[in-house]
Amino acid sequence: MTSNPSSYRSSSSCPAAVRKGTWSREEDALLSRCIEKYGSIKWTRVPQLAGLSRCSKSCRLRWLNYLTPLIKRGSFEEDEDDLIIRLHNLLGNRWSLIAGRIPGRTASDIKNHWNSNLRKKLLKNNSEMKIEDDERVVKSIGPEPLSIPPNRNWSRVQNSKFVEGKQEGSSTAVGESNGADDQFAWLELMMREDSEPDNAKCYSLDNIVNWEETFGQN
DNA sequence: AAAAGTCGCAACCGCTTGAGT
DNA sequence: GACTCAAGCGGTTGCGACTTT
Numbered sequence: 555m556t557s558n559p560s561s562y563r564s565s566s567s568c569p570a571a572v573r574k575g576t577w578s579r580e581e582d583a584l585l586s587r588c589i590e591k592y593g594s595i596k597w598t599r600v601p602q603l604a605g606l607s608r609c610s611k612s613c614r615l616r617w618l619n620y621l622t623p624l625i626k627r628g629s630f631e632e633d634e635d636d637l638i639i640r641l642h643n644l645l646g647n648r649w650s651l652i653a654g655r656i657p658g659r660t661a662s663d664i665k666n667h668w669n670s671n672l673r674k675k676l677l678k679n680n681s682e683m684k685i686e687d688d689e690r691v692v693k694s695i696g697p698e699p700l701s702i703p704p705n706r707n708w709s710r711v712q713n714s715k716f717v718e719g720k721q722e723g724s725s726t727a728v729g730e731s732n733g734a735d736d737q738f739a740w741l742e743l744m745m746r747e748d749s750e751p752d753n754a755k756c757y758s759l760d761n762i763v764n765w766e767e768t769f770g771q772n
Numbered sequence: 773a774a775a776a777g778t779c780g781c782a783a784c785c786g787c788t789t790g791a792g793t
Numbered sequence: 794g795a796c797t798c799a800a801g802c803g804g805t806t807g808c809g810a811c812t813t814t
Contacts, residue, residue: 596799647804648803661802665804
């Protein structure tokens with residue numbers, strides 16, 4: 555996309571002298587070269603080292619949301635949509651956490667995709683479902699929400715069966731640490747359970763025992 | 773063909789969080 | 794504990810591309 559950089563809003567959290575607006579190819583190249591050369595350095599130093607008239611925030615955002623090699627371009631697949639919807643159900647607008655479970659997609663990508671596609675899709679589906687529900691009252695049956703003890707040792711989960719088969723290459727939003735991995739092992743479990751066929755959707759004693767083994771007792 | 777409306781993406785803003793002192 | 798500053802995050806905006814009228 556090309557646009558006139560000067561057309562963006564005038565107020566800014568960055569110093570007045572810095573350039574704003576759409577990044578040029580030259581700027582992208584300078585930033586990429588700088589990151590390749592210096593690796594993980596303070597973002598505040600990046601503009602100077604790269605020779606860019608951009609604020610550090612702008613550089614960081616450009617790198618994380620666009621230039622990082624692992625980013626997947628192109629439209630979202632159906633299973634990605636499905637996963638986003640499920641995660642959003644559980645986490646709300648915590649885009650960075652959701653992005654952490656969807657390899658190659660950034661929080662910004664997902665947020666934009668949600669706002670422009672999925673939200674409308676869901677609203678449409680919900681209104682269709684509401685029409686059906688008006689005709690017959692359905693009581694949904696599902697597991698009660700589990701409260702997760704705050705002082706659990708989440709790292710134990712790493713070796714448990716709950717992370718078995720975790721998607722290879724699953725990454726967090728690129729360039730960010732993923733402290734949420736352990737914390738959301740329970741989430742993966744819940745989602746796997748939820749994706750079972752209906753006749754398998756029962757929380758058996760075995761599962762409860764596994765849960766206890768993994769997370770311990772209160 | 774032109775105008776109006778909508779969509780999708782990139783970028784910015786401002787608040788929050790966390791680390792260092 | 795208070796303060797400062799960098800990084801992270803979600804919300805919002807601007808604009809080109811595309812579609813509809």
